Amino acid sequence: MPPEPGLPLIGRAAEEVICHRAGGLVTVGRLLAEATTLAAQLPAAGHAVNLCTDRYRMLLGFVAALLRGHPTLLNADASAHRLQALAGQYPGTYLLADAPVATSLPVIRVGEVEAAAGHIAPPLLPADRIAAIAFTSGSTGQPTAHRKPWGALVAAARAAAERFTLRHGDGPPSSILATVPPQHMYGFETTIMLPLQADVACHAGESFFPSDVLDALAALPPRRWLVTTPLHLRALLAEGRRPVPLAGVISATAPLAPNLAEAVERDWAVPMLEIYGASEAGSMASRRSAREADWLPYPGIRMGVEEVEVPGLGAVPLADAIEPTAGERFRLLGRRADLVKLGGRRASLAELNRLLAEVEGVADGVFLAPEDIESNPAARLSAYVVAPGRSAEDILAALRLRLEPVFLPRPLVLVEALPRDRLGKLTRAALRAMATP
Amino acid sequence: MSAGPMTPTTELPATRLLPEELEVARLIVSALSLEVAPEEIEPEAPLFNEGLGLDSIDALEMALAISKAYNVKLRSDDERNHRIFASLRSLTAHIEKNRAR
Missing domain, CATH: 3.30.300.30 (ANL, C-terminal domain)
Structure with missing residues (x-):
């Protein structure tokens, strides 16, 4: 068999919209052209710490680092202490930032970038290339690293796109607004990887407080999706204003209380979907929380009792105890140990x-x-x-x-x-x- | 800075809160169940991280409480956001300026 030629950096056509910015929309072609310019400013070798809070700049920096062959460290902690620790661990660590950072490490400021000329085709990347490294912090803030091969990230994005009907041909293009930072694995999968691999555009601006979120959603074209957490949902419901019509609301990072799930379905008349995931394994399963207790694994994910089999990653230990139910579905029994x-x-x-x-x-x-x-x-x-x-x-x-x-x-x-x-x-x-x- | 004949940095004792600051301090302490007496919050100390030690969970809770009590909506795309959240004093000033009376 011929060797695997690799998986495309962007699995979409050049004219498709990949991001909504305050100043207008950005197409796949434009992103590639700007990333090509930015890539030329990056060091020859190294690891990128992408601190950008603007989601388009995060995306741009991630793509530029990939064009240069560099993994991105998914870290949002800009403290000098943390950045030094990363630099000590990863050779050639440099920062991509859209705001000033107090650091002695090399910083490449991501601002408005000139687009490189001509048509640029997205390259194929080897499936085993480490594209990102996620961190779980634990109680002491001593983070553990989880390496993400490109093949695993692409497989996860394709599985999520299938699950949430975000593929080409599943309907009109989708736009996603997220309240979670793109440096968190959940935010990275939904607002960086999905736009690169599915028929999805992300919203670039920062949206944290209820007013931000509601106004930003209103400015996006339909099919709009809100990607968020139980904490934000609680604040949004308490705010009392009903958002513009949404295609779906997705929650993760913590179990969603049934009353919150029901309130979203009732008050906003929208499917309330929940993802079960972990930084180590990525997203593994989903459910419509107000209607079903059982989780349905993503296509390609195989749940064991103690570990999960993830395409491109292999067996990953589970932090939760699970119980298989009907079909491939399972129920979460709670966290292991303490x-x-x-x-x-x-x-x-x-x-x-x-x-x-x-x-x-x-x-x-x-x-x-x-x-x-x-x-x-x-x-x-x-x-x-x-x-x-x-x-x-x-x-x-x-x-x-x-x-x-x-x-x-x-x-x-x-x-x-x-x-x-x-x-x-x-x-x-x-x-x-x-x-x- | 104006070079007018101003008294140099008027000496309010650092720990004394203005009445409206005390009101906001009470709101924050009760909304976040903080382990501190409202009167003891340093008006100029940072609210987040090293100062009062608040985090992003608190930011949302605080936004909710402030929205309910004063009908002032906090926003993260606000250019002055860092200044607003810099201290109890700056937050109170922002609320006073924007509250619906």
């Missing part, structure tokens, strides 16, 4: 407890996840701490240096002792009893 997920970040309670115990003056202490952590998007952890002579502020200040902010306890309660049993164990019941006096 994992909690907040604000799209995962941590182990055991690890958090260990870090708490390391704080000077802490004699004993425990983190507690609220009962509604899976359904309340704004849920926070609490902590019960025995620390004679120290104040809650002292301990919080020490934790702030060790933890991702989202895991800081609210509240942190000082107690005289924890309700440990004779074996020194803390039972869930005893902790709950203490938490609700």
Whole structure:
């Protein structure tokens, strides 16, 4: 058999729209021409950290890096500390940014780029070329890297396009507005990879607050899709304004509470779809949450009990316990072990407890996840701490240096002792009893 | 800077909040269940990251609470956004300027 010739960098025609910017729309041909110019300004070898918050510039930088053969590090953290850590790990790290960054690393500013002349055909990339590296942060902010071969990214985009009817011929072209950053795996898959491989254009501007999102949706042509999170959906519903007609709303990063899913379907008269995914494996399955409890795997995805088989990636361990149901479908039983997920970040309670115990003056202490952590998007952890002579502020200040902010306890309660049993164990019941006096 | 005969940096004690700042501080503390007394928030300290330690989850909660209480809609494409969120003082000033009375 002849060797695999590779997969196209862009699987679309030159005249198709790939992005909606404030100044007008951008076609595939225009993107390629601008990316060709930008690629010529990049170093000969290296790794790109693409910090652009404008989604078109993120896309442009990603394509330029690919044209140059460089992987993009999916990292949105612009702190000097984090950037130095990346530079220490990845040779030739440089930054692509659309705003000033305080750093000693080389920065290529992505602004308005001149288009290169002539027709440029999208190249074929080898399926095993590492195109992006995603990171999961964990409780301490010590990130783990997950390498994404081009073949896996393209397969995932094609599977998502099939699932959500975003392929050519499935209907009119779609436009996607996302409230998640393109440096997050979910945002990257939906607003960078889908526009490159499906009949989809992304919205470029930043949309975070409810007013931004509603106004930006109104400015997009139909079939519009909103790609978001339970946290944003809750804020959007509370805002009370009904969005323009949408083709669908997609949520991921945390389980969507049934009442939110039902409110979206009822108040906005739109299918509320949910994706099950993880940075390690990418998107794996979806469901229409208000109507079905079971998840349907994406085409090509094979769910095992402990791991998932992902096209282009192989077997990836699962963070959740699952139970197969009818057909290929499955149900999520909850997180394995003691994992909690907040604000799209995962941590182990055991690890958090260990870090708490390391704080000077802490004699004993425990983190507690609220009962509604899976359904309340704004849920926070609490902590019960025995620390004679120290104040809650002292301990919080020490934790702030060790933890991702989202895991800081609210509240942190000082107690005289924890309700440990004779074996020194803390039972869930005893902790709950203490938490609700 | 104007070189007029101004008293150089009028000495409000750093911790004293104006009445409207205290009101916004109370709103934030209750909306976000923060572990801090509203009176103790430094008016000029950053709200996010190192200062009050707020994060993006808080930003959305705060936007909701402010929208309900003052009918002021926060926006992320606002050029002055970084300045608005810089401190309790700047946020309060933004609300006061835009609130529906």
